[in-house]
Amino acid sequence: MTRQAFRDALVDLRAAVFEMGELVLDRLESALSALETGDDSLARDVIDGDDEINRLYLDLEADCIDIFALEQPVASDLRLVAASFKIITDLERVGDLAANLGRYALSSQLDAVPAVDLVSIGRVAKDLLADALDAYERESAEACRAVANRDDEVDVRCQAAGDRLIRDLLESDPEIDAWALEAVLDDVASVLLTIRDIERVGDHAVNIAARTLYALEGEPELIY
């Protein structure tokens, strides 16, 4: 085996990306717990922790650029670094979405829109992300395809939640006073945005699976 330092750099990169993924998953779970339990200090931790994820992202981005510049990877090595370079962007975005969720947890009244179970949809999206990361770590093409197939579940549930919310709004008491209506509209708007954020977590999970599949097989089939 030659180029041992380079091989070590690839192993380190893979481990660091996975670690970043674990951290993001952890933040996402904390945000969902905060939303579930109304734990404001947990929500604040998630919001404050986003800086750490951003720094980690920039460090790993620099690592990838160093490998490109100094080692000029080719074939499966090239695909691993290229895929990782993209995957960390997805993870950084999920970090932002977790922080958004934390902010929403701070501002929301738990029973304002009881019809929509954001936490349980959020957990489905989070599991999808966990599976994508697992596929990356285990180098499993099969698991990558499974993630892509399951994203529909998140999409469908997000769509249904949004529809439910609008339907509730339309069916609400027409005699409601102006102040109360204002409050409900604000609430509905932020719930819709949060649903959108959760849907995006699922999309990022699929991106990660697609890039991993590219790294493994060189086939861009999931990348669209």
Added chain:
Amino acid sequence: MSEAKLDGPEAKRAASTQTTSGETDEHIEAAWTNYGTDQETKLAVEDLDVYYGDEQALRGISMDIPAESVTALIGPSGCGKSTFLRSLNRMNDRISSARVEGSVTLDGEEIYQEGINLVELRKRVGMVFQHPNPFPKSIRDNVAYGPRKHGDIERGLLARLLGRDEKAAEDELVERSLKQAALWNEVKDRLDDNALGLSGGQQQRLCIGRCLAVDPDVILMDEPASALDPIATAKIEDLIEELAEEYTVVIVTHNMQQAARISDQTAVFLTGGELVEYDETEKIFENPESQRVEDYVTGKFG
């Protein structure tokens, strides 16, 4: 890669197995080497075997080299890539123990047929070597050497006496060849200086200019930049890319990044004189079919 794979890669792994020594044992699949392009084929090699005495240096090589493009030949030392290059203009004929079987056609014409004119063949299929080898003569004489030798241009005392001296034609040819070799601006004011006074990179471009002066179809290059510094190398690489607009360039290089930078298609030869994979350069360096090629380009061999 512990997971069972679906479709594509499964076929890929099926062709290779890890031996106990950690080396990859793999049979070469026809699909890995029969690379086809829309471009016209300049050189077609069919089932080529080359032996040095009892030693077989190339085993059943078949590949089509498209016109007006850069084809890179890569592989470890002793894999036969230089032997392959030399078999394209019958330079191996100069080695007495070398024996060639199989077929190489240039524009459809067999170059290994009886009675072929080797001087004419090597005029059409020119060669540039690893170390620049200008003649110890003036820059002008180096470029004009081939055309004078082939009788394309008449110079000298006899020509002058007979009133057939073609100085103007030669001037024009020297200028054109040196411009094509991206050397003209650096030497136009000292064409009568000795070529050995040029830098290594300039000497190599002079050798390319000398090769171009006889108007070849194909230019074979055997590690043309390996003795040069990075700037001279970059100039040669730029030049190669330009030449490919008009000529068919086949280049042997140990520098894989150079192959990746300048070639349109890459052929990978591995130990034993086998052509293991031949494809678009992007494919070879991003997602090769052969596990052994993967191991070689990523530096995991051995």
